[in-house]
Amino acid sequence: MLAFAYSRSEMVHDALVVLAKMKDLSFQPSILTCNSLLYNLRCTDHLWNVYDEIKSSGIPPSEFTNSIFIDGLCRQSRLQDAVSFIQETEGKEFGPSIVSFNTLMSGFCKMGFVDVAKSFFCMMLKCGLRPDAYSYNILIHGLCIAGSLEEALEFTIDMERHGVEPDVVTYNILAKGFRLLGLMSGAWKVIEKMLLKGVNPDVVTYTILICGHCQMGNIEEGFKLREEMLSRGFELSIISYSVLLSSFCKSGQIDEAMKLLYEMEGFGLKPDLITYSILIRGLCKVGEIQRAIQLYKEMCLKRIFPNSFSHGAILSGLCQKGMISQARMYFDTLTKSDLTEDIVLYNIMIDRYAKIGNIGKAVQLYKQIIEKGITPSIVTFNSLIYGFCKNRKLDEARGLSDTIKMHGLVPSVVTYTTLMNAYCEVGNLQGMLKLYQEMEAKALEPTCITYTVLIKGLCKKQRLQESVQLLEDMYAKGLAPDQITYNTIIQCFCQAQNMRSISIT
DNA sequence: ATAGGGTTAG
Numbered sequence: 001m002l003a004f005a006y007s008r009s010e011m012v013h014d015a016l017v018v019l020a021k022m023k024d025l026s027f028q029p030s031i032l033t034c035n036s037l038l039y040n041l042r043c044t045d046h047l048w049n050v051y052d053e054i055k056s057s058g059i060p061p062s063e064f065t066n067s068i069f070i071d072g073l074c075r076q077s078r079l080q081d082a083v084s085f086i087q088e089t090e091g092k093e094f095g096p097s098i099v100s101f102n103t104l105m106s107g108f109c110k111m112g113f114v115d116v117a118k119s120f121f122c123m124m125l126k127c128g129l130r131p132d133a134y135s136y137n138i139l140i141h142g143l144c145i146a147g148s149l150e151e152a153l154e155f156t157i158d159m160e161r162h163g164v165e166p167d168v169v170t171y172n173i174l175a176k177g178f179r180l181l182g183l184m185s186g187a188w189k190v191i192e193k194m195l196l197k198g199v200n201p202d203v204v205t206y207t208i209l210i211c212g213h214c215q216m217g218n219i220e221e222g223f224k225l226r227e228e229m230l231s232r233g234f235e236l237s238i239i240s241y242s243v244l245l246s247s248f249c250k251s252g253q254i255d256e257a258m259k260l261l262y263e264m265e266g267f268g269l270k271p272d273l274i275t276y277s278i279l280i281r282g283l284c285k286v287g288e289i290q291r292a293i294q295l296y297k298e299m300c301l302k303r304i305f306p307n308s309f310s311h312g313a314i315l316s317g318l319c320q321k322g323m324i325s326q327a328r329m330y331f332d333t334l335t336k337s338d339l340t341e342d343i344v345l346y347n348i349m350i351d352r353y354a355k356i357g358n359i360g361k362a363v364q365l366y367k368q369i370i371e372k373g374i375t376p377s378i379v380t381f382n383s384l385i386y387g388f389c390k391n392r393k394l395d396e397a398r399g400l401s402d403t404i405k406m407h408g409l410v411p412s413v414v415t416y417t418t419l420m421n422a423y424c425e426v427g428n429l430q431g432m433l434k435l436y437q438e439m440e441a442k443a444l445e446p447t448c449i450t451y452t453v454l455i456k457g458l459c460k461k462q463r464l465q466e467s468v469q470l471l472e473d474m475y476a477k478g479l480a481p482d483q484i485t486y487n488t489i490i491q492c493f494c495q496a497q498n499m500r501s502i503s504i505t
Numbered sequence: 506a507t508a509g510g511g512t513t514a515g
Binding site: 035036038039042064067068070071097098099100101102103104105106132133134135136137138139140141167168169170171172173175176179202203204205206207208210211237238239240241242243244245246249272273274275276277278279280281308309310312313315316342343344345346347348349350351352354377378379380381382383385386412413414415417418449 | 506507508509510511512513514515
């Protein structure tokens with residue numbers, strides 16, 4: 001009991017001391033205690049030791065033992081070991097359980113390998129196991145994160161067909177999937193369906209919707225939903241607050257954001273690393289670097305330790321203020337001392353160099369990444385492509401497509417949009433449209449910026465009707481045009497001296 | 506003891 005209590009209270013060290021004593025006295029701990037310990041050490045190097053210890057001690061494992069072990073392997077990114085383990089346990093007393101498979105699928109999804117996860121879904125069926133709501137939700141989530149919304153929806157239908165009712169988690173996952181693509185009208189349809197099915201929204205649902213409003217720049221609607229939430233007896237979570245905070249920060253209303261921070265603290269909610277990172281970024285964005293550093297220190301005093309998010313906030317703050325040499329100094333100390341070589345920090349720096357047209361420095365940092373054996377991300381390449389485009393080196397920019405493939409990466413909407421913009425700038429409408437078709441063929445959803453580039457390209461060739469049609473397409477999709485979209489169209493009509501059509505919307 | 510909501514670079 002003592003060992004169990006220690007373990008449950010995450011006092012793992014004490015638990016281990018008690019267990020060692022027990023071993024001296026030849027007392028056997030219960031499997032409950034062992035599992036709890038295995039669970040608490042699942043992210044550490046002790047995972048194997050504890051597991052081997054259980055195996056050799058003769059304590060009969062429970063059905064949970066194996067799935068906890070698999071979870072540990074997945075969390076340590078040892079997916080291959082997890083797969084081998086599942087294969088070994090097949091046919092044994094506690095062979096692969098649904099939970100084991102679900103854990104494994106979740107592990108693969110988190111690493112971005114949805115296809116592999118799907119193959120385990122099939123394997124599960126072959127083992128005679130019936131996927132449960134977790135199995136479906138894990139896959140649907142993985143697909144949504146990967147942007148394959150259509151397939152996620154197909155899986156949802158499949159789920160219903162097999163008698164597993166989509167629950168609040170399923171609907172939340174789908175709503176977020178639409179939100180991620182900026183398609184809020186789709187998200188609302190998901191919620192409608194959910195209500196129709198008699199499934200009640202929860203705090204997560206509200207948070208996704210508030211986030212959607214905020215993302216569309218409509219903080220007011222976000223706050224209205226918050227009122228509705230409160231009137232229905234829900235309490236705001238740290239995350240709901242963070243969404244609202246973030247929205248204020250994005251629109252530069254930093255004092256409003258700080259007010260929310262004090263409000264949440266007043267309710268006894270403790271801001272976490274993400275909340276602080278949002279605020280630090282917000283302060284940097286409006287140029288208040290000193291206040292940002294002050295908050296950063298306050299966070300450290302509360303024993304919340306900065307990660308690359310908070311560092312990235314300060315770094316991009318310095319960059320945005322045009323303090324490029326200070327930014328570089330900060331960057332150098334971070335990359336020299338930090339054990340984790342985060343690609344995001346490199347990306348921020350590379351992007352800044354690209355933005356100011358210093359492609360030389362950008363390429364230099366890229367080479368440094370490769371030398372250090374750090375894997376570049378698609379963002380790294382997008383920034384480099386931007387840099388080349390800005391310097392009118394379109395061939396070099398396009399040439400990077402092969403390098404992207406070489407690294408096993410996939411061009412994103414941003415890759416396409418950046419290149420399309422470059423073609424648009426040099427007046428190559430055909431080149432731009434060809435890229436757009438290629439993008440569509442890969443089922444990549446165009447963003448507001450993609451549409452704006454398309455509109456700009458068409459406007460340049462006086463194809464006004466088509467550009468207005470694109471604007472209509474955006475409305476139909478629930479994709480919000482921004483100021484630049486409107487400015488582009490207005491400017492174009494002005495140039496065509498067609499002042500009346502401006503009221504077309 | 507397996508699933509869902511918030512921050513980053515384009």
